[in-house]
Amino acid sequence: MKQFLLDVIAPLRQSDAERVDRPIHWLLAATIVLPIAVFLVGAAISYREHELEAQDRLQRNLSTIYEHGLKVLETVELSSRYLDELLIEVTDEQLRRDEAGYHRRLKALTDTLPQFADIWVIDGAGHPLVAGTVFPVPQMDLSDRAYFRAHRSGVVSGLYIGDVMQARATGERGQPRFFALSRKRVGKDDQFAGVTVISISPDYFADYYAKLPQPLVASLTRADGLVLARYPEPERVIARLGPGSTMLRRFTAHSESGMLTAVSSIDGKERIFAYRKLPRIDVYAIAGIDTSEITEAWLAGMSRHLIFGVPATLSMVALCLLVLRRTRREATTNRMLRAEIARREATEEALRQAQKMEAVGRLTGGIAHDFNNLLTAIIGNLDLALRRLEGNERIRTWLGNSRQAADRAATLVQRLLAFSRQHPLEVKAVDINRLVQGMSELLRRALGETVTIETVLAGGLWKAAIDPNQLENAILNLAVNARDAMPEGGRLTIETANCHLDEHYIEQTGAEVMPGQYVMVAVSDSGTGMSAEVMNRAFEPFFTTKPTGVGTGLGLSQVYGFAKQSGGHIRIYSEIGEGTTIKLYFPRLTGQPDIPAWSARESGAAVPPRCDGDEIVLVVEDDPQVNALAVEALQERGYRVISAPDGVSALNLLDSAPQIDLLLTDVVLPGGMNGRQLSEAIVRERPGTRVLYITGYTRNAIIHHGRLDPDIDLLTKPFTAEALTRKIRQILDGPRGE
Numbered sequence: 001m002k003q004f005l006l007d008v009i010a011p012l013r014q015s016d017a018e019r020v021d022r023p024i025h026w027l028l029a030a031t032i033v034l035p036i037a038v039f040l041v042g043a044a045i046s047y048r049e050h051e052l053e054a055q056d057r058l059q060r061n062l063s064t065i066y067e068h069g070l071k072v073l074e075t076v077e078l079s080s081r082y083l084d085e086l087l088i089e090v091t092d093e094q095l096r097r098d099e100a101g102y103h104r105r106l107k108a109l110t111d112t113l114p115q116f117a118d119i120w121v122i123d124g125a126g127h128p129l130v131a132g133t134v135f136p137v138p139q140m141d142l143s144d145r146a147y148f149r150a151h152r153s154g155v156v157s158g159l160y161i162g163d164v165m166q167a168r169a170t171g172e173r174g175q176p177r178f179f180a181l182s183r184k185r186v187g188k189d190d191q192f193a194g195v196t197v198i199s200i201s202p203d204y205f206a207d208y209y210a211k212l213p214q215p216l217v218a219s220l221t222r223a224d225g226l227v228l229a230r231y232p233e234p235e236r237v238i239a240r241l242g243p244g245s246t247m248l249r250r251f252t253a254h255s256e257s258g259m260l261t262a263v264s265s266i267d268g269k270e271r272i273f274a275y276r277k278l279p280r281i282d283v284y285a286i287a288g289i290d291t292s293e294i295t296e297a298w299l300a301g302m303s304r305h306l307i308f309g310v311p312a313t314l315s316m317v318a319l320c321l322l323v324l325r326r327t328r329r330e331a332t333t334n335r336m337l338r339a340e341i342a343r344r345e346a347t348e349e350a351l352r353q354a355q356k357m358e359a360v361g362r363l364t365g366g367i368a369h370d371f372n373n374l375l376t377a378i379i380g381n382l383d384l385a386l387r388r389l390e391g392n393e394r395i396r397t398w399l400g401n402s403r404q405a406a407d408r409a410a411t412l413v414q415r416l417l418a419f420s421r422q423h424p425l426e427v428k429a430v431d432i433n434r435l436v437q438g439m440s441e442l443l444r445r446a447l448g449e450t451v452t453i454e455t456v457l458a459g460g461l462w463k464a465a466i467d468p469n470q471l472e473n474a475i476l477n478l479a480v481n482a483r484d485a486m487p488e489g490g491r492l493t494i495e496t497a498n499c500h501l502d503e504h505y506i507e508q509t510g511a512e513v514m515p516g517q518y519v520m521v522a523v524s525d526s527g528t529g530m531s532a533e534v535m536n537r538a539f540e541p542f543f544t545t546k547p548t549g550v551g552t553g554l555g556l557s558q559v560y561g562f563a564k565q566s567g568g569h570i571r572i573y574s575e576i577g578e579g580t581t582i583k584l585y586f587p588r589l590t591g592q593p594d595i596p597a598w599s600a601r602e603s604g605a606a607v608p609p610r611c612d613g614d615e616i617v618l619v620v621e622d623d624p625q626v627n628a629l630a631v632e633a634l635q636e637r638g639y640r641v642i643s644a645p646d647g648v649s650a651l652n653l654l655d656s657a658p659q660i661d662l663l664l665t666d667v668v669l670p671g672g673m674n675g676r677q678l679s680e681a682i683v684r685e686r687p688g689t690r691v692l693y694i695t696g697y698t699r700n701a702i703i704h705h706g707r708l709d710p711d712i713d714l715l716t717k718p719f720t721a722e723a724l725t726r727k728i729r730q731i732l733d734g735p736r737g738e
Contacts, residue, residue, distance in 0.1 A: 180198065524581040
């Protein structure tokens with residue numbers, strides 16, 4: 001079930017946020033992109049509509065300009081024919097003599113037709129004969145005028161449109177500028193007799209164009225690019241299209257009408273132009289509108305849409321952002337929930353593992369006392385038999401084999417107790433660097449010559465409150481396991497360091513340890529490594545990858561139990577083919593002066609001295625065989641021994657005993673009084689009495705949280721006669737407490 005949940009949760013953790021957010025992101029993008037796209041499409045359509053409307057208005061204005069120019073042209077043509085009929089067979093002398101009469105006639109015509117600025121009749125030499133607005137006509141030479149030269153040379157046979165000029169005779173009183181529409185006068189024998197000139201002011205057209213629907217640029221332009229009339233009026237008096245302008249190229253190509261967008265060569269503004277050629281003359285009616293005017297009208301229309309569209313779009317975006325925020329919050333909550341489910345599954349699995357270990361521990365602790373009593377009797381009696389047996393080597397060999405088997409059984413029980421965290425720890429303030437250095441010779445003997453041992457010891461290493469003997473056993477167990485993982489030899493590295501385990505590390509690894517400062521001991525090898533499955537089961541009791549009959553599977557279990565009982569932590573790092581590193585973490589020793597300092601162990605145990613017979617030991621043990629063993633071992637060393645099976649019997653013996661030098665008592669006693677209570681009662685009655693506890697079970701009155709109470713001397717079962725007498729001698733010869 002746990003693996004299934006992890007398989008499901010793992011991909012969810014990687015892509016859950018993206019998978020949940022993706023539709024909202026698409027919706028958010030749509031709320032932004034779609035309104036913008038709709039706005040852009042609508043803006044394009046709107047601009048096109050404004051452009052078409054402008055073109056339509058342009059065509060209507062062009063039609064009006066064209067019709068107006070056409071009417072003026074027709075009026076000029078009719079007036080020209082009238083002048084031809086008026087002046088037919090009239091000589092220049094007659095005109096000079098009757099200048100006043102002819103002046104009146106021409107004046108009546110100019111007064112009737114406001115489009116005419118003036119009418120002049122000029123002789124063949126270029127001198128004016130009569131005018132419609134000037135009387136008498138001034139004497140001047142007009143032979144330099146372009147229209148006069150054109151007619152005299154015969155280049156033009158019909159109506160000629162001249163340049164825009166400044167009036168010489170009437171510039172101060174009348175129109176400052178004009179352009180002339182002239183026709184040739186024909187005399188006798190069709191000879192050139194002069195010209196008739198009808199002057200038209202550009203302002204006449206400009207005033208008319210100003211009344212058309214605006215905005216508008218209108219003009220009459222000659223085919224060679226000369227602007228005859230324009231609205232608005234150009235800055236230059238005489239304006240002309242640029243030689244490279246698009247409009248002039250159209251005129252040069254004899255285009256009769258059309259529409260184009262170009263930059264005006266008159267004022268440099270971009271416009272849409274529509275043009276149309278007047279009939280019978282090379283003059284074009286032109287209407288134009290600034291593209292900027294179209295853009296401004298378009299922007300004005302679009303701004304009204306934006307007034308409503310932008311708030312609506314922003315509201316949709318804000319709504320999507322709110323949905324996205326809530327979705328992310330819910331996704332985070334779901335992710336945290338799934339993480340909590342996974343964490344609980346892992347915790348439940350760890351709890352099941354702990355319960356399994358606890359069950360094994362309880363089972364071990366429950367039978368350890370009886371096993372230790374049995375093993376104490378077996379080992380003690382075998383030792384007594386071996387010491388007293390003389391000759392018959394075969395029997396000694398059999399007894400020696402039995403002794404070895406009993407030792408192996410005792411070691412097995414001790415490892416089970418260590419795994420179940422029920423082995424009593426004699427805690428001391430240990431300098432682990434010194435302890436590791438002191439084990440070098442032992443490790444070399446245990447590992448052999450094919451394994452190279454290296455130590456990397458940290459400077460300034462903190463001290464740790466641990467049982468040094470158990471730490472030595474743990475390092476030795478790890479070293480032996482490392483040797484077995486390097487069948488062809490390799491490198492073993494023992495490293496120490498100060499470190500800090502923080503809450504993040506504990507949360508990530510699921511370690512059952514308090515955050516804080518620790519002393520780390522790491523044992524690394526270059527062996528075959530472990531698979532993930534083996535690492536998960538490495539600390540289980542009796543689990544081993546070694547062949548059947550090789551190893552008990554309790555080495556790592558003992559190390560695990562020792563680390564946990566010491567308040568520390570253990571972690572395995574391994575890869576197949578890359579080797580293994582096992583790290584032990586022990587709490588740093590701070591502010592505990594009552595913990596005795598550790599000193600390096602002596603190389604050998606001296607033979608316990610004999611007693612001179614004046615020291616009395618009270619033995620209190622409920623197991624008859626262990627009781628008898630202890631009594632016989634002590635008597636053999638010269639001690640006077642008093643024996644009792646329980647606490648009540650022991651107290652009754654005090655009245656008959658002259659003195660008690662040492663109380664040797666089991667911690668667990670029948671009759672309602674344990675060894676601690678018995679010792680307290682005897683010490684009250686016989687102050688100065690030394691006490692040595694023996695036990696095969698750690699859940700008792702002198703051991704709390706796996707550690708001996710202060711100032712307690714303990715000998716664990718099974719023990720040998722030598723170990724018993726040596727311990728008693730140490731206590732009796734030691735300083736006497738108050």
